[in-house]
Amino acid sequence: MWPIVGSIGGQPVYSYGLAVAVALGVCLALAWGRRRAAGLETGDLLNFVLLGIAALLFAPKIWAIVHTMDFGAAAWLGLLQFWRLGELSAGVVAAATALAWAVYAARRRIPLRPVLDAYLLVVLTGLAIQRAGCFLAGCCYGTPTTMPWSVRFPAGSPAGDHFPGQALHPVQLYYATAYLLIAAGLWGLEAWRRRSGRPMPPGLTAGVGLLLAGAAHAGVSAFRADAAAAPIIWVAGLAATAFGALLLGWSIRGARPKLAPAAARRSAGQRRPTRVTGTPKRKSSLEG
Amino acid sequence: MSNSFKIALIVAFAVLVPFIGGACSCFNKMNLSPMRGGMSPDGTGTMTIWMGGVRPTVEDESGNVVTGSYSFLDYHQEGASYDMRVQIIHSNKISVDDVGGVGILQFPDDITGFAAVYDDYMGHSGPLEIQAGLSTVPITSNHALNAEPGHQLVIVRVPPALVPAEGAPELWYENTMTFQINPVRPIQVKAIMAATVPTGGGGYYYLPVCPAVRSFADVPPVEIPETPPTESIPFPRLADLPHPGGPLVYNLDEGSIYALRYFPRLDFNSAAHTEGFGFVNTGTKASTVTFHAYDVNGQSIADSPNWNWPAGGQGAYQAEGLLQLSQPAQGWVEARTSEYDLLGFFLTQWFPWGFLEGMDGAAVFTETMNIGVIPRIQMQSPYTTEVQIVNPGYEGMSVALQKSYATGGNFLGSFPVPARGALVTDLTAYGSFDGALYLESGHPFIATATIRHGNDCVATANAVAFGDRAETLFASHIVLWPGIYSTSINLHNGGNGSDATAEIRPYYANGTPMAAPFNVTVPRSATVTLTDTQLGLPDGASSEGWLEIRSPGKPLAGCITFGDPVRHLYESTLPLQAAGSKNFYYAQVANGDVGGVVYSTGISVVNPSTTTPVNISISVHKSDGTLNGNVVNRTLAPGEKYVRQLSTMEGVGTLENQASGYIHVTAEAPVLSFVLFFDQQFNFMSAVQAQSK
Numbered sequence: 001m002w003p004i005v006g007s008i009g010g011q012p013v014y015s016y017g018l019a020v021a022v023a024l025g026v027c028l029a030l031a032w033g034r035r036r037a038a039g040l041e042t043g044d045l046l047n048f049v050l051l052g053i054a055a056l057l058f059a060p061k062i063w064a065i066v067h068t069m070d071f072g073a074a075a076w077l078g079l080l081q082f083w084r085l086g087e088l089s090a091g092v093v094a095a096a097t098a099l100a101w102a103v104y105a106a107r108r109r110i111p112l113r114p115v116l117d118a119y120l121l122v123v124l125t126g127l128a129i130q131r132a133g134c135f136l137a138g139c140c141y142g143t144p145t146t147m148p149w150s151v152r153f154p155a156g157s158p159a160g161d162h163f164p165g166q167a168l169h170p171v172q173l174y175y176a177t178a179y180l181l182i183a184a185g186l187w188g189l190e191a192w193r194r195r196s197g198r199p200m201p202p203g204l205t206a207g208v209g210l211l212l213a214g215a216a217h218a219g220v221s222a223f224r225a226d227a228a229a230a231p232i233i234w235v236a237g238l239a240a241t242a243f244g245a246l247l248l249g250w251s252i253r254g255a256r257p258k259l260a261p262a263a264a265r266r267s268a269g270q271r272r273p274t275r276v277t278g279t280p281k282r283k284s285s286l287e288g
Numbered sequence: 289m290s291n292s293f294k295i296a297l298i299v300a301f302a303v304l305v306p307f308i309g310g311a312c313s314c315f316n317k318m319n320l321s322p323m324r325g326g327m328s329p330d331g332t333g334t335m336t337i338w339m340g341g342v343r344p345t346v347e348d349e350s351g352n353v354v355t356g357s358y359s360f361l362d363y364h365q366e367g368a369s370y371d372m373r374v375q376i377i378h379s380n381k382i383s384v385d386d387v388g389g390v391g392i393l394q395f396p397d398d399i400t401g402f403a404a405v406y407d408d409y410m411g412h413s414g415p416l417e418i419q420a421g422l423s424t425v426p427i428t429s430n431h432a433l434n435a436e437p438g439h440q441l442v443i444v445r446v447p448p449a450l451v452p453a454e455g456a457p458e459l460w461y462e463n464t465m466t467f468q469i470n471p472v473r474p475i476q477v478k479a480i481m482a483a484t485v486p487t488g489g490g491g492y493y494y495l496p497v498c499p500a501v502r503s504f505a506d507v508p509p510v511e512i513p514e515t516p517p518t519e520s521i522p523f524p525r526l527a528d529l530p531h532p533g534g535p536l537v538y539n540l541d542e543g544s545i546y547a548l549r550y551f552p553r554l555d556f557n558s559a560a561h562t563e564g565f566g567f568v569n570t571g572t573k574a575s576t577v578t579f580h581a582y583d584v585n586g587q588s589i590a591d592s593p594n595w596n597w598p599a600g601g602q603g604a605y606q607a608e609g610l611l612q613l614s615q616p617a618q619g620w621v622e623a624r625t626s627e628y629d630l631l632g633f634f635l636t637q638w639f640p641w642g643f644l645e646g647m648d649g650a651a652v653f654t655e656t657m658n659i660g661v662i663p664r665i666q667m668q669s670p671y672t673t674e675v676q677i678v679n680p681g682y683e684g685m686s687v688a689l690q691k692s693y694a695t696g697g698n699f700l701g702s703f704p705v706p707a708r709g710a711l712v713t714d715l716t717a718y719g720s721f722d723g724a725l726y727l728e729s730g731h732p733f734i735a736t737a738t739i740r741h742g743n744d745c746v747a748t749a750n751a752v753a754f755g756d757r758a759e760t761l762f763a764s765h766i767v768l769w770p771g772i773y774s775t776s777i778n779l780h781n782g783g784n785g786s787d788a789t790a791e792i793r794p795y796y797a798n799g800t801p802m803a804a805p806f807n808v809t810v811p812r813s814a815t816v817t818l819t820d821t822q823l824g825l826p827d828g829a830s831s832e833g834w835l836e837i838r839s840p841g842k843p844l845a846g847c848i849t850f851g852d853p854v855r856h857l858y859e860s861t862l863p864l865q866a867a868g869s870k871n872f873y874y875a876q877v878a879n880g881d882v883g884g885v886v887y888s889t890g891i892s893v894v895n896p897s898t899t900t901p902v903n904i905s906i907s908v909h910k911s912d913g914t915l916n917g918n919v920v921n922r923t924l925a926p927g928e929k930y931v932r933q934l935s936t937m938e939g940v941g942t943l944e945n946q947a948s949g950y951i952h953v954t955a956e957a958p959v960l961s962f963v964l965f966f967d968q969q970f971n972f973m974s975a976v977q978a979q980s981k
Contacts, residue, residue: 008307017306024302046294053301 003137003157019133023126024049030122038118044108048115051100059096094236113251116206121190124183124213128176135172142169142223159225169223178216182209203251210244325512325521327472333399335477335512336464337523343452344387344483347732350682350707352379352541354387358497360481360526361460370526372497373535373655375548380488380540388484389446392425392433392494393465394504396475397440401468404444406461416463417445425494426487427502430543433480433494436504443494476509485540495538499529500628502545506530532628534654547628550653551621552678552710552736552750553636554581554589556608558616564635565621566604567652568875568950569597571629579610583619586679586709590617597630600913602950604635604876620678620710620734623652631979633875636738637972638746646746647972648860649876651979656680656732657753663778663815663847664749664861665691667720670742675725676712677735679705685731687711690813692780693723697813705733723815724780724845727751744856745972749847750863754783757843758866763835764960765892765931766794767850768825774853776819777864779837779846781810788812788842794824796833799898799927802826810844834894834929834960837864850964850973858966858973865978868896868958872978873950877908878965879934880945889965892931893953895924896960904955908934911948917941924959953978 004012028049031038035045061079105112134140138157144150150167153159159168186209193200218237325335339360348355353375360370376387395402402420407413422441424434435441444465452459469475481498499507508524535548549567556562569575579592590611597603607613607621623632632652638645665673679685684707689700700718705711715725727735735751766775781788788810794802803824810816821827823835837844851859878887895902906920917940922930934951935943953961966973 013306014308017308020305021302024298024305028298043291043294046291046298049298050294053298 015136016133016139019129019136023129023133026129027122027126030125031119034118034122038115039111040115040118044110047104048101051104052097055096055100056093059092063092111202113203113206113247116210116247117200117202117204120206120209120213121183121186124179124186124209128179128183131172131176131179135170135176140172140175141225142171142174143225145169145223168225171220171223174220174223175217178220179213182212182216185212201251203247207244207246207248207251210240211248212244214238214240214242214244325510326515327469327474327512329472331468331470331472333467333469333472333475333512334464336462338460338462347373348375348681348683353377353682355535355681356387358481358483360498370498370529370531372500372531374483374495374497374500375535375537376483376485376495376540377537377542378485378540380486386486388492389451390482390484390494391444391446391463392480392482392496393442393444394435394439394478394507395420395442395467397421397435397438399440399467399469399475402442402465403467404463404465406447406450406463408459408461412449412461414447414449416447416465419443419445426491427494427496428538428540428543428545431502431545433482433496433502433504439504472514474514475512477512478504478507478509480504480507485538493538493540498526500532500536501530530628533631534628535656536628537624544626546624546626547630548654548680549623549625549630549632550656550678550680550734551579551623551632551634552653552734553634553676553738553748554607554617554619554621555636555738556613556617558608559642560640561636561638563607564604564637564649565607565610565623565632565652566602566634566875566948567597567623567625567630567632568602568873569599569627569630570873571627572599573627574598574601575625575627575630577623577625577630580622580624581607581611581613581617581619582622582708582710583617584706584710584712586706589613589619597625597627598913600909602875602909602911602913602948604633604911604948618712620676620680622680631873631875633976633979634748635876635974636746636748638740638743640743644967644971645743646740646858648746648748648974649976650736650748650750650862651875651977653734653750655753656734657751657755658730658732659726659728659754659783660733660735660751661692661727661754661780661782661845662725662735662737662749662751663780663845663863664739664747664849665715665725665737666722666739667715668722669720671722672714672716672740674712674714674738674740675735676710676738677703677705677727677733678710679707679731679733681731682707683731685729685733687727687729687733690726690728691715691718691721691723692726692782692813692815693721694816695811695814697726697782705729722817724778724782726780726782726813739859739861741856741859745851745859747849747851747859747861749861752845752847752863754845756866757783757845759839759841759843761837761839761844761846761864761866762868762894762896762960763837763848763864764894764929764962765832765850765964766823766825766835766848767832768820769830770828771854772852774820774851775823775825776817776849776851777823777835777837777846778815778817778849779808779810779844780815781839781842781844782813784812784842786812786842788839788844790816790842790844791838792818792824793836793838794833795835795927795929796831797929797931799895799925799929802831802833810839810842832931834892836896850975852970857970860964860973860975862962862975862977865960865962868955868960869978869980870955870958871953872961872980873952874963874976874978875950876965876976877934877949877951877963878947879908879943882945882947886968887947887965888933888935888968889951889963890931890933891937891951891953891963892929892961893922893924893955894929894960895926895957897926897957899926900957901925902955902957902959904930904953904959906937906940907952908940908943909950909952910944910946911950916946916949917943 005015006013138153138159141159144166151170214237327333344356344358346356355375358372402418404416420442424432426432480496482494482496484492532547575597577595581589592611633649635649637647686702686704688702690697737749739747790808791805793805796802846864849861877889879889903923908916910916920937920940961978963976
């Protein structure tokens with residue numbers, strides 16, 4: 001569509017890269033406003049962002065070194081050329097980012113579920129903007145179609161080169177629309193629970209969001225022209241769905257009142273709660 | 289690290305990313321632009337292209353012959369490549385280490401100041417050695433690659449560092465060339481990748497391998513526009529580049545260049561049987577063809593004189609005439625063609641009592657294989673099958689054979705095949721079976737089977753390369769005339785590691801289903817034969833149609849056999865088709881009364897689309913290439929099969945009798961097709977396989 005928006009000093013300015021920069025800015029602004037909900041200090045928030053950027057810059061190159069078994073000095077030096085992106089893979093970047101965040105959160109003893117609850121809709125908003133960049137660049141394109149909303153990409157773009165003159169599913173916009181709808185839904189759910197005085201158990205928002213976003217990703221990927229050749233596209237969606245389901249189960253289980261009778265708890269070696277203050281403990285009517 | 293510094297890093301990334309993020313990660317090769325170029329106002333031109341390559345595979349390195357395969361990868365399309373098998377003959381006894389690689393580019397002759405660098409964005413980068421201002425480079429002592437008028441040649445040498453190690457995955461590099469141009473204007477550039485071989489006198493021969501052409505006139509140009517150098521520019525797909533359609537020989541001793549075509553069977557006995565060889569020259573230049581026969585031990589039997597195949601011309605001749613044989617001979621034949629657009633076939637003829645009892649043919653081999661399957665072996669009495677496995681290489685080889693029958697497969701053993709020789713066996717030493725034969729070797733080979741029902745009829749089945757197995761196969765013609773005409777199909781399930789389920793979908797000629805789709809299990813390593821009603825043809829009724837076979841995730845190989853089920857007067861086998869084509873030829877036609885024999889040729893064309901009609905054209909040509917009758921234009925409805933004898937095609941007019949010639953079919957979308965020719969007494973029937981350039 002519009003892969004290069006202009007040039008500065010003879011260097012092209014890519015619409016895709018610009019979309020990533022805009023997504024970063026929007027995400028930062030939204031994340032800043034929600035940092036209290038996430039229970040994050042400013043430094044931690046910035047560290048999460050920097051870890052994501054580091055994963056983008058370095059993980060693909062490290063992956064390429066391992067994948068090609070090229071352990072020469074030149075390959076390692078290439079890691080330092082941060083102004084050059086390696087052979088990127090969305091799956092590698094996502095996996096490295098998730099790993100980095102998990103390790104960082106564990107070291108800092110930051111509970112992950114509130115962070116995910118607060119920031120999943122932020123990330124989805126950012127991904128929607130990034131997909132708009134894909135549309136402009138003509139990458140991540142769909143299969144040919146006769147649908148009235150199909151799009152023809154110009155020659156010189158990945159889509160236009162692969163399917164010259166053919167009308168394609170605008171899957172980039174499908175992705176973006178799905179992510180935005182899910183983000184809006186999560187925001188609405190959060191607002192409704194807040195207004196109704198029913199606080200969300202930790203992980204519920206993120207679980208529902210990941211479940212839906214993963215399923216949407218996998219569903220939209222059915223129209224991707226390259227999905228058959230790159231199964232990681234499907235796997236990423238299904239993995240997100242599975243993780244979302246786990247998170248949701250964990251959240252619901254954690255929020256459910258205990259049903260085990262006191263005798264059973266005692267037999268399992270558990271002691272009755274002891275009163276440690278002068279205020280009597282209010283027992284649930286369901287507790288034994 | 290202070291928060292201010294962290295914010296500064298994030299802002300720096302946000303500023304940088306619009307300059308380095310060309311496209312999404314899923315197209316990692318594209319985010320640095322696949323090919324771009326242009327001119328700066330100061331007169332500096334730039335051309336940037338990503339290229340990937342694997343180390344050439346050396347097949348033979350013996351005596352004065354080096355045979356290797358080149359593979360160039362296309363960034364346009366995952367998995368697409370330009371593959372070229374090249375044989376270099378040079379009495380200097382070159383080794384493969386002497387063979388280098390260069391890019392030869394053609395630029396307007398007023399451009400100067402060439403420089404080039406490579407970079408894989410993984411830490412490997414450097415300058416490329418350039419030699420500019422050349423008007424010609426030698427291909428051989430008799431052929432040269434000349435710059436077109438007003439142009440110069442620029443040689444860019446490929447450093448050894450850019451060639452991956454043997455067996456390593458391909459390496460991708462971005463190559464950027466800069467040059468000075470005055471006045472600034474759009475220009476056209478052409479490029480050829482070539483192998484280099486030392487001449488022995490300090491120079492090099494430059495052997496084009498991608499595209500493998502002999503003139504820059506045959507290379508599609510790339511236009512570099514008069515726009516900023518970041519402009520993406522279209523680059524021809526590798527699949528659209530001219531290809532010789534088979535192996536190419538650079539004979540540096542003779543100074544000659546020729547393409548190879550392999551006829552896998554020569555079995556001449558003037559009293560009983562022989563082969564006929566034929567070509568149609570689909571190109572625009574006349575071709576000189578020579579035929580070279582070798583016996584089973586690899587010894588030369590005969591070399592033919594030069595034969596001329598005019599542009600657009602067809603010719604089919606008996607082996608003994610072509611090779612001037614007077615004694616019985618058994619072996620195989622290599623044809624060497626000076627031009628590359630020749631499509632060929634061979635016919636095995638059986639006349640044990642002096643008159644023709646059987647005849648069937650198959651396509652000439654343009655490529656060799658390392659793993660393949662002969663999809664039809666029939667040995668139950670009175671059938672016999674003779675298998676012929678040819679080693680066209682210059683080193684001896686062994687080939688492993690495995691028989692495949694209805695319930696499984698068994699390893700038969702490993703058998704030597706001499707250099708340039710053949711293994712001929714009727715397999716009876718290994719027990720009779722009906723099914724297929726799996727073949728595997730570390731060296732390239734070709735193979736064919738000749739199947740006879742006593743002395744009644746003969747059929748020919750060529751080996752199918754394993755890479756040509758497919759998850760969807762088509763039979764463009766199935767027929768049942770009870771007691772007169774029968775159809776059977778062999779399906780071979782090799783290399784899949786488990787049983788395969790094949791869904792059979794038979795259709796009538798008008799595209800309506802003949803029966804509901806049904807499943808057939810093909811056990812692992814087994815070959816299943818389905819005949820007539822097992823294909824969905826109605827029992828006890830005369831009917832005809834076409835067939836689709838689907839086996840998702842389990843590619844199969846197969847063949848179809850037409851025959852006389854009772855008297856066995858005729859029989860013909862040809863491979864199942866994996867895909868349709870929009871432009872193809874049938875290299876033989878026999879129609880009308882010629883020398884007292886009345887021939888007929890029938891053609892079948894199927895539109896496999898279930899939704900879209902397709903326009904087709906059929907033209908019949910005499911052996912000199914001129915049109916016989918009129919061009920027939922038809923529109924095929926979705927799923928429709930058009931089947932006619934040539935003389936009954938609507939609008940073809942009056943056809944002159946012909947014993948040779950060819951048929952050309954074009955279509956707006958891929959169609960399936962095949963041709964049968966036979967005599968009116970049904971002493972023989974032979975299928976002709978569609979061939980595309």
